[in-house]
Structures are given as structure tokens and as C-alpha cells.
Amino acid sequence: MIKVEEISKSFDGIEILKEISTVFDKGKTNLIIGQSGSGKTVLMKCLLGLLEVDRGNIYFDNEKFDKENISAVANLRKEVGTVFQGSALFDSMTVLENIIFPMKMFSNTTDEEMLIRAQEVINRVDLKDADNKYPSEISGGMKKRVAIARAIVLNPKYLFCDEPNSGLDPKTAIIIDKLIQEITIEYNITTIINTHDMNSVMEIGDKIIFLVQGEKVWEGNNKQILKTNNKLVNDFVYSSELLRKVGKLGG
Amino acid sequence: MKLFFHIGRYFLMIKYTFTKFTKWNVLKKLIVQEIDDLIIGSIWIVAFMSFLVGGVVAIQTALNIESPFLPGNLIGFATRQSVILEFAPTLISIIMAGKVGSFITSSIGTMRVTEQIDALEVMGVNSFNYLIFPKIISLMLYPFLITLAMFLGILGGYVASVYAGFSTSFDFIQGIQLDFKVFHVIYAYIKTTLFAFILATIPSYHGFFMKGGALEVGKASNISFVWTSIVIIIINFVVTQLLLA
Structure with a gap:
């Protein structure tokens, strides 16, 4: 389980993350969704310790992530697996x-x-x-x-995936999503996925947080997201023609 | 002010390079790989350049001292001094700033833009030590290349002056041996070792801290070459002033 407590992050005076608090559950695929530029990648980089937060705390299984505590960070790093957007394999x-x-x-x-x-x-x-x-x-x-x-x-105890199906055809994207979900359950790990792909949201969104301009505006799961009255979420979800039609049919 | 920021960050990078070492069995393979890329891979260009430039130095000297009052061994003497003191350590290092320096900047820069350095960091690997330390160690073999450059530079001078009829073999060899000071070779090796460190670290700095995409990798390689050359020239001036003046 990863707990995030009112974290904020700014670049050159512009606030990219605004007091975000949430809990990413163990054994579940936790999705961070939002439009491009909503702060998803910054949030993930803060969780990974690649960026330092300006304010707020991050807890990995109730243990506070403190960048100053080098040995604790080193131990934590060994428990984290990361899948980068471009795969980041060593050439x-x-x-x-x-x-x-x-x-x-x-x-x-x-x-x-x-x-x-x-x-x-x-x-x-x-x-x-x-x-x-x-x-x-x-x-x-x-x-x-x-x-x-x-x-x-x-x-690992924690798995981070930054847009794991970007650049893949829809069929392969679903296969990769399913693979991550199966591994999450099988290894009982806390998985956090950064995506703006609605297929992923519907397929594997055990828990979803929705960001708009660095602010968390909604939290729920893939069943609740289709029923919410939150206009910002609906604008995002139904931006796809297919989902608009499914929504109209009450599906 | 930005210059001080870069200087400060460069020295911090050096500090982090020598902390939290990577496992030796991983590191030794990286060092061997870097020796192959940076040293062995540069032998031909260094040999080619040295031989020809040594020849040019001898011909230029011969053409500019056409006086019956000057001794015949002067061409050999001047070629030896030019090659050992300046051409081999300094000029070859500037050529290497282009060859090895851009290779280092572009390879580390590409790792930066493709998130490979981020991948190392989230795994808990000290990316400074993992990427830069093997380059520094492998470039400590750089004096070997400069020794080769010295030998081939003088050989090129010999071939050019003897076979083009500017000097006799006897005069040239006598010139090479004339007033030989071992300290000049030591001075050249001191410079070479400092240049080797610069060649490993300044291009690494530019690759490591670059931002952007493929275009910026090219720009970073370009800037890295300029700065590596500038620092080599400055260090050359300082070391010459300290050791020879």
C-alpha cells in the first residue's frame, strides 16, 4: 500500500501538483488518469523519488519516504519495479x-x-x-x-507503469494490461499505472484517480466511473465516440 | 552566474561518481567495454593523424629554415620537440574531444532521453558511478595512445624529411637525440593524464544533464566538444606555465 498525503510540486513557480492525497491499494491495479499535462507523470516521478516534492508526505506500507535517509531509500528501491513509457531497455x-x-x-x-x-x-x-x-x-x-x-x-512489492500500452495496437495493449493485472494479483503487489487510455481504465481500473491540472478531482473504480455525475470526468471518459454511444445505451 | 552553476554541478557529479560503487563484477565488464570503445577504437585515427601531421611538421620546418648556417639536424630536433611537447598531447586531445567526447555525450544523452538513466536510478543504481567511472578508468590508458602518437609523429617526420630529400637519415636521427630532456616527456604525460580526465568527465556532464530529445543530443555533443577543447587549452596553458616556465 502506498499512501500519499497532500503532496505539491512546482516548477518555476507554476504548481503542477496541488495537494494530492490518496491511497494506492495493495494487490490492485491503481490507475492515475487525466489529459496530457495534467500532472500524471510528475506524480509518478515524485512517488518514484525521481522528483522531490515541495510539500506533503509519501508512505510505503506506513514507512515514510524520506530522501535524506539514504539506506532506507536504497532498500526501498530494491522493492520497486518500473515499466517506463518507452520501455527504457538498455540498448x-x-x-x-x-x-x-x-x-x-x-x-x-x-x-x-x-x-x-x-x-x-x-x-x-x-x-x-x-x-x-x-x-x-x-x-x-x-x-x-x-x-x-x-x-x-x-x-518487487510495488510496480510502477508509465503509460505501459502507449504506441501499441489495441489488441496488444489489452494483452499487456491484462498481463500487468494478472501479475499484480499473483504477486500481491501495489501497482500504479499512469494512463490516458480508456480501454485500460475499463479493463483493469481497480482503483482510479482522475487529475485535472494537477488537482485530484475524482476517485473511484472502473464501474463507478461510468456512473459518476462529475462533469470533468464525464468530459474525459466520453471524449471517445464509442464510449459516448455505450453511455447513451446505458451500458 | 550560469557558468558557476555548471562548474558547481560538474564537481558534484565528480563527487557522486566516486561514491556508492557498482559491484566489481559488473564494473570490470563495463571498463573492458569502454577500453574497447574509447581507446582501441581510437588507435587508427590517432595513428593516421600523427603520422601525417608529424610529416607536415618536418616539411614545414625544412621549408622555413633554408639557410646554410643552420645545422642539418635541426629538422629532427624541431620535429621531436613539436611532437612531444604539443602535437601529441594537446592536438590529439582536441581531436579526441571530437571523436571520443561526442561519442560519450551522445551515448549518455541518448540514455537520458530514452529514460535509461531514470531506469538505473529507480533501481537504486548510482548512475554517475555506473556510467562515468568506467570511462574515467578506461581513459587512464590514454597515455598509451599518446605514446603511439609521439612515436608515429616522429616517424612521419623522418619519412617525410628523408624521402623528400630535406634531410639525411643520419642528421634527422641525430636531431632526435639532440639535447633530449626526459622531463619533457614527463611533462607531456602529466598533461595527457589531466586531458584524459577532462575527456571522460566534461562530455559525460553534457550528456548526463541534457534535456530534450534527439536534436538536443546533437546540440549537447556540439557544446561538449567546444567546452572540452576550451578546458584542454586552458589546462595546457596552466600546466605549461607551472612546469616549463
Whole structure:
């Protein structure tokens, strides 16, 4: 569980996040949604510690995230898996080396044990015949699978995904969403996904927070989002022609 | 004021590079890789440039001292002094600022724009140490390249002056040996080691702290070359003043 308490963040005097408070539940896929420029990525970077908040607190399983406490931050980092928007695979490494990398850095297991674990996660994300290929030689969907495999290889307690299905075709996007949801339940981890894709919202939105210009304006789940009277949420949700029609049909 | 900001951030980067070390078994592979990219990969360009520029230095010297009162060994002497004192350590370092420096800036810059550095940081890896330290260590082999440049520069001078008829083989070799001071070579190696550190760190700084996309990677490589060259020239001036004046 990750608890966020009134966090704010400004850049050059412009407030990008305005006193956001929420709780991201364990074993659930928690979605941060909103239009481009609403502060989703900044919120995620603050949670990851890549940006420092101006005010407010972040708690990982009731333990306060304090950037000054270097050893606590280092320990926490080992419990976090991250899937970046562009996958952020290391270009100079093969798929297998990318997946093994966190183990090489942080575990004391033997090469053989690392290979066994890497093969487990490769099978889990259903990645076939790509072990010795470089990131430039595989498709966007496969890159996401590698990024997910690398993120879960150390059995993290928290999984962060920044727009995990951006640039993917709708079918692959749903497969990746489902994969993240299955892994969340299977490993009982706190997953936070940053997205503006309504398919993801409807498919895997166990918990959703909606941001508008850095402010949290709504919180709920994928069932409640279709029934809410919040105009800002409705404008966002029904910006898609398909969902507008579904909404009119009462679906 | 912005200059002071960059200088301060550069020294902080150096400090972070030497803290929280990456595991040795990971680091040693990175160092070997960097030696291959930065040192082995530069041998041919350094050899080619040194041989030809050494030849040009000898020919220029010969053409400008056409006087029967000057000794025949002067061409060899002047070539040796130019190559050891300035050409090999300084000019080759400026060429390397273009070759190795832009490679370092663009590779780290690309990692920055594709979020690979963010990925390292969220994993808890000290990205400064992981990316910059192996480059510094591998460039400590840079004096090897400069030794090669010295040898080939003088050889180029010999070939050009002897085979073009500006000097005899005996005179040229005598000129090379004339009034040889070991300290001049030590001075060249001191400069080279400082330049190696600059070649590793200034381009890394420009790659590491760049913002934007692919276009900015190109711009950062360009700025990195300019600043690396400027700092090399300044350090060259200071070290020469301190050690030779």
C-alpha cells in the first residue's frame, strides 16, 4: 500500500501538483488518469523519488519516504519495479541481459540461479525466442514484455507503469494490461499505472484517480466511473465516440 | 552566474561518481567495454593523424629554415620537440574531444532521453558511478595512445624529411637525440593524464544533464566538444606555465 498525503510540486513557480492525497491499494491495479499535462507523470516521478516534492508526505506500507535517509531509500528501491513509457531497455544489452541486470546489481545469487529466475519471468510474460536479441531487434509489444519481466524479476512489492500500452495496437495493449493485472494479483503487489487510455481504465481500473491540472478531482473504480455525475470526468471518459454511444445505451 | 552553476554541478557529479560503487563484477565488464570503445577504437585515427601531421611538421620546418648556417639536424630536433611537447598531447586531445567526447555525450544523452538513466536510478543504481567511472578508468590508458602518437609523429617526420630529400637519415636521427630532456616527456604525460580526465568527465556532464530529445543530443555533443577543447587549452596553458616556465 502506498499512501500519499497532500503532496505539491512546482516548477518555476507554476504548481503542477496541488495537494494530492490518496491511497494506492495493495494487490490492485491503481490507475492515475487525466489529459496530457495534467500532472500524471510528475506524480509518478515524485512517488518514484525521481522528483522531490515541495510539500506533503509519501508512505510505503506506513514507512515514510524520506530522501535524506539514504539506506532506507536504497532498500526501498530494491522493492520497486518500473515499466517506463518507452520501455527504457538498455540498448547495449540483449533481452536476457536486460532481465538479469537487476539481479546482477542487487542479489548475490549464482549465474545459474539468475538464469533460472530470468527464464521463469520470461515464461511468465510469454516472451518467446527473444533472449539473445537486442532491444532494437524486437517489436514494441515485446519491449513492454521485457520491461515487465525486468521489473518483476526481483519480486518487487510495488510496480510502477508509465503509460505501459502507449504506441501499441489495441489488441496488444489489452494483452499487456491484462498481463500487468494478472501479475499484480499473483504477486500481491501495489501497482500504479499512469494512463490516458480508456480501454485500460475499463479493463483493469481497480482503483482510479482522475487529475485535472494537477488537482485530484475524482476517485473511484472502473464501474463507478461510468456512473459518476462529475462533469470533468464525464468530459474525459466520453471524449471517445464509442464510449459516448455505450453511455447513451446505458451500458 | 550560469557558468558557476555548471562548474558547481560538474564537481558534484565528480563527487557522486566516486561514491556508492557498482559491484566489481559488473564494473570490470563495463571498463573492458569502454577500453574497447574509447581507446582501441581510437588507435587508427590517432595513428593516421600523427603520422601525417608529424610529416607536415618536418616539411614545414625544412621549408622555413633554408639557410646554410643552420645545422642539418635541426629538422629532427624541431620535429621531436613539436611532437612531444604539443602535437601529441594537446592536438590529439582536441581531436579526441571530437571523436571520443561526442561519442560519450551522445551515448549518455541518448540514455537520458530514452529514460535509461531514470531506469538505473529507480533501481537504486548510482548512475554517475555506473556510467562515468568506467570511462574515467578506461581513459587512464590514454597515455598509451599518446605514446603511439609521439612515436608515429616522429616517424612521419623522418619519412617525410628523408624521402623528400630535406634531410639525411643520419642528421634527422641525430636531431632526435639532440639535447633530449626526459622531463619533457614527463611533462607531456602529466598533461595527457589531466586531458584524459577532462575527456571522460566534461562530455559525460553534457550528456548526463541534457534535456530534450534527439536534436538536443546533437546540440549537447556540439557544446561538449567546444567546452572540452576550451578546458584542454586552458589546462595546457596552466600546466605549461607551472612546469616549463
